[in-house]
Amino acid sequence: MKQLFQHIKGDRAIWAIVAILAIFSFMPVYSASTNLVYVVGNGSTLGHLIKHIVLLIAGFAIIYGVHKVPYRYFSGGSVLMLPIVVLLLVITLAQGTVIGGANASRWIRIPFVGIGFQTSTLAALVLMVYVARYLAKNKEKVIAFKDSLLQLWLPVGVVLMLILPANFSTTAMVFSMVLLLSFIGGYPIKYILYVLGMGLFGLLFFILVAKAFPDAMPNRVQTWESRIDGFLSGEKKENYQVEKAKIAIATGGVVGKGAGKSIQKNFLPQSSSDFIYAIIVEEFGLVGALSVIFIYFLLLFRILIAAKKATTIFATLLVIGVGLPIIFQAIINMAVAVNLFPVTGQTLPLISSGGTSIWMTCFALGMILSVSASKNETEETILDDNPLDILHETID
Template structure:
């Protein structure tokens, strides 16, 4: 055990939280996968559990590898990754793959591995690191709005435009996190207000274009409208099927639940092992299980805030906030959807839901946080003066 601890750096509480969340996910994923086996006819429950464990082990490999990288490399790395991410998003739109019935333009398949990858999740991570770099680099400078439009908002806007057609909820989350990060990073409030106005206008124009050319994105706008309208006007129309089954699962869980593997609604609830796994957890483990999951994410939030406060540079602080808080935000949204406090979004529960992209990107983000918490004597100049090409050369 001492040998293992010698090789892991950073906040060990975060390591422990990640391990606990991973272990907590085993039984819910195994239980909920019966929906995929007996309803969809896809594989076996044991096969789904083994796949989930393998994805988690790969995630821990990513976490370990990333936390060994000095966090200053992520600054220049974000500049290198922006064009790659833009290209991946374009490829995804052009030839996306349907994964379990999900929208075809959200996923691409990794060659030779047979695993789907949701490029928007990687894009969101790169964007937030890039924004943290920009804010840290200009912290002591007077920001000119026209210059920031080109340097900051053009790359962010291009990525959001490419994600929006297939994944509105992810676009909204990334945009919200960028706005939050710019506010914390000292970007002028009047400029933030301008960007919010531009964002609202751009979304309105996008909706008008979809209405004018409905064949360009069949059913997407109708899906958004039905989810939002169904949430706010549930008394006047039939309730969303997924929400209805999730509420039944939660209502029948009681204080201690029905027991591991004894969920009934997992057989009727679509995406029971991913988007609505929290409802299955509550049904099988009751209020106690639900509170335990909430507590673990609250504890993770607490440790992320501590890591941000202990960071020795502005970039490090913004990096931890930028990549750490979205994990908590996503968890809150997932649980809020399950209990019908938020419209259906399709966001997974980090480190618990099945799905390789979510696990890998969450581990990548937490690896960055651990890299920051493991560092001690970096200076802002050494980080922001790094040439991205020099970083690429050192990496190779």
């Protein structure tokens, strides 16, 4: 055991929190997967649990591998990866799947493996690192808005425009996180307001185009409207998912019905992913609900500590940029389950089933642990790295 811990670097508390969330997820995923088995007719409950465990093991391997990489490589790596994720997003839009007649262009199929990959999660991670790099590089400079439009906001805008047609919630979350990171990184507030206005105008323009040409992006704007209307109307004709989630939460009580004894898992769609928090509340009650919230806020606390202890500006912004979206996503998922937010489709990090979400979360955590494991670095060493030099060094 001592030899194992010798190879694990970085914040041990973060390692422990991730392990707790992963182990805890076994029971909710196993329990909630009965919906997929008996209602959808997909596989077996044991099969879904084994798949989830395998994905988590692969996730821990990602964390371990990434946290061994000096964090300065992520700076140049984001520049190299940005054109790649743009290409992947274009391919995703062009070859996305259609489920039940609705546009679900979020996934691409990995050749020869047969595994689906949600490209928007990778794009969001790369984009946050790229923004952290830009802000750190220009921290001591007077930023001209025209220059930043080309160097910062053009890449951000391209990525978000490619994500938006298939995934509004991810687009909104990433845009919010980019603006928050820009504020923390010292980007002028008046420029942030300009960008916010441009983003809202771009969204309005997209909606108008989608309304004018409904065949180009079928069902997307209508889906957004129905979710928002269902959330704001306050009528009894609620979204079916939200109604079942509220029943699950209401019947959970203080200590819950017990592990595996959820009733609503048999009626609640996406009970093992988007609405798994409702199943947790039903089975583990208020105690389980508050415990999960506490663990995520403990993770937030450790992320902020890692950011504070970072030795360079880039390291600090990197930790905040890839760490806060994990917590923000968890808050959104739980808020949707208790009907505080409209349905978004965001998973509960490290607990919900799903490969891409788990792996990208683990990649982000690996970056954070790489920073917390680092010794003294200089900002010049990190930001003056040529991305091509990093590529050559990695290959060698």
